[in-house]
Amino acid sequence: MQQEIKNDLILRTLRGEATERTPVWMMRQAGRYLPEYIQLREKYSFFERCQNPELACEITLQPVDIVGVDAAILFSDILVVPQAMGMEVQLVEKLGPLLPQPIKNQADLQRVRMPDVNETLNYVFEAIKLIKQELNGRVPLIGFAGAPWTLLCYMVQGKGSKTFDEAKAFCYQQPETAHALLQMITDTTIAYLKGQVAAGADVLQVFDSWGGLLSKHDFEEFSLRYIRQIVAALKESVPVIVFAKGAWGSLAEMAATGAAGLGIDWCIEPQVARRLAGDQVTLQGNFDPAKLLAPVSRIEKETKEMLRAFGPGRHIANLGHGILPNVPVDHAKAFVNTVKEFRFEDL
Ligand code: CP3
Numbered sequence: 001m002q003q004e005i006k007n008d009l010i011l012r013t014l015r016g017e018a019t020e021r022t023p024v025w026m027m028r029q030a031g032r033y034l035p036e037y038i039q040l041r042e043k044y045s046f047f048e049r050c051q052n053p054e055l056a057c058e059i060t061l062q063p064v065d066i067v068g069v070d071a072a073i074l075f076s077d078i079l080v081v082p083q084a085m086g087m088e089v090q091l092v093e094k095l096g097p098l099l100p101q102p103i104k105n106q107a108d109l110q111r112v113r114m115p116d117v118n119e120t121l122n123y124v125f126e127a128i129k130l131i132k133q134e135l136n137g138r139v140p141l142i143g144f145a146g147a148p149w150t151l152l153c154y155m156v157q158g159k160g161s162k163t164f165d166e167a168k169a170f171c172y173q174q175p176e177t178a179h180a181l182l183q184m185i186t187d188t189t190i191a192y193l194k195g196q197v198a199a200g201a202d203v204l205q206v207f208d209s210w211g212g213l214l215s216k217h218d219f220e221e222f223s224l225r226y227i228r229q230i231v232a233a234l235k236e237s238v239p240v241i242v243f244a245k246g247a248w249g250s251l252a253e254m255a256a257t258g259a260a261g262l263g264i265d266w267c268i269e270p271q272v273a274r275r276l277a278g279d280q281v282t283l284q285g286n287f288d289p290a291k292l293l294a295p296v297s298r299i300e301k302e303t304k305e306m307l308r309a310f311g312p313g314r315h316i317a318n319l320g321h322g323i324l325p326n327v328p329v330d331h332a333k334a335f336v337n338t339v340k341e342f343r344f345e346d347l
Contacts, residue, residue, distance in 0.1 A: 003132065003200075007139045010071050011202065013316055014239040014260040014282050022307055022315050023070040024339040025142070026332065027243070027263075028322030029063040030075040034329060036062050046091040047083075050076050056127035057134055064139060066329065067336050071140050071203070072131065074196070076124055078146030078207055081188060082155050084120035086113045095159065102158030104170070106177045112155075114184060117191045124192075128199035143201030145193055145230075147208035147244065148185040149223035152178065155185075164210055171222050178222065186226040190233045197237045204234055205241040205263070209321075212246015219250050224257070231257040241284055245321055251276040265320035266291075270309040283310060286320040287335065292327040296334045303338040312344040 005011065009023035031037050037059055040049060049055045059075040079089045079097055090098045103109065115121070131141055154160075156167040171178040193204055211223050223244065231240050235258045242254050243263025254262050255277045262281055264273045266288040273283055287306055292299060307317065317339040323332065 003137050005137050005140055005202065007070055010140055010316055011239070013314065014203065014241070016280070016282065016314055018313055021343060022310075022312070022317050022339055024317040024336050025069040025071040025073065026063070026067075026319050026323050026336070029067065029069055029332075030059050030073060032325040033323055033327045033332065034062055034066060036066065046077075047080075047089075050080060051123045053123060053127040053130045057130040060127075060131050060141075061134055064135070067332050068340070069139070069336055071142050072135060073142040073205070074124070074128060074131065074144060074201070076127070076144075078144070078151060079154060080121060080124065081145060081185065081192060082151055084115040084117065084192075085184070085188060086111060086115070087155060097154055097160055099154060099158045103155050103181060105174065109177060109180060112181065112184060114188060117188065117195050121192055121195065125195050125199040128196055128201055132200035140202035141200060142203045142205055143193065143196035144205040144207060145189045147206050147211065147223060147230075148182045148189065148226040149214070150208050150210045151185050152181055152222075153210045155181070164213055168213065171218075182222065182226050186229050190230055193230065193234050194237075197234065201238065203239050203241065205243060206230055208242070208244035208247065211244030214247070216249045219244075219247050220253065223247075224250060224253055227254075228257045231259050235260070243284070248273060248276065252278065255281045261316065263318065267320075270306070270315075274310075279314070282314045282316060284316040284318045287318070289319045289321050289324050289327075292319070292323065292331045292335060296331060299331055299334045300338045303335055304342060307339065307342050308347070
């Protein structure tokens, strides 16, 4: 049952069609900077919030109702996939993700299983069905997963890191084991994303938050090779956006995967990204999330500068990475409203 979507700006932009204005959403928009979310946090643990479809639905809709973004993104986490593959994942206050029994060698791979996603991740599909019902076609719903490389980073390092040196050493010292793990994650992710589409996701985003830690050659070997499989398996059903933070040296190769959209961060100028990516792909980004802490007048001015730099068409306004927890809601609204009010005809 295909539901008509009233505000389909993002879908049209991803297809390369002209739109009356640039669409906008914010990575990590569902969550920690919203008082309405923080209230729920007091009552339920993080994974309880993910596993309960009613709560996940409520949190997903908050930024649509409160901030007025042009898309909803499923409230969940990339780490539900390692969890479904049999790993324990905790979220520790102030520390972030913790996987107490990380993968260190071939023998540890025995502990990793290929899950039936319809069993282990069914709660996500139930949440998506509920969200689609509650959205009632207001805006599209973005489903997502972590890229295999970024998930390997957490599964091997066991926690967050600035360098993920242990995960990289694992790949360089035991490449065969690394590739076996990456392929298991890829196959699970493809099944998981197909399930999200079957449940109603209108767009998919693959988050490769740590892609920028690899050289161009290693990014191809340990990340893009697997992202390519994911995009190929899904792109005929819904548009796929690939966000590999910091990996802009591979934008041309990422465009060649057939992704409809590519996320970019604020360290690359829009014009340069466009030159590298070619004109057959939609670019998404790239406002520095920390700049949402600047005074509202500055946010408005720099958001307009960003829109001009991308130009009309084939651009989805977004941040260059997730919104920070300490951003005032009014500042997030200033960013979103500036995009919504901006018209290239008025220039
Ligand atoms: O975008 C959204 O609003 C949808 C929900 C979403 C969450 N995590 C909820 C969440 C999405 C898309 C993610 C993706 C995610 N999770 C990534 C990729 C994107 C990125 O920011 O790089 C990564 C690397 C993770 C892993 C993760 N989950 C970390 C490092 C943390 C702790 C630090 C942090 O960012 O808060 C989480 C927990 C998490 N996932 C929270 C939320 C709202 C915070 C927990 C809380 O507020 O209770």
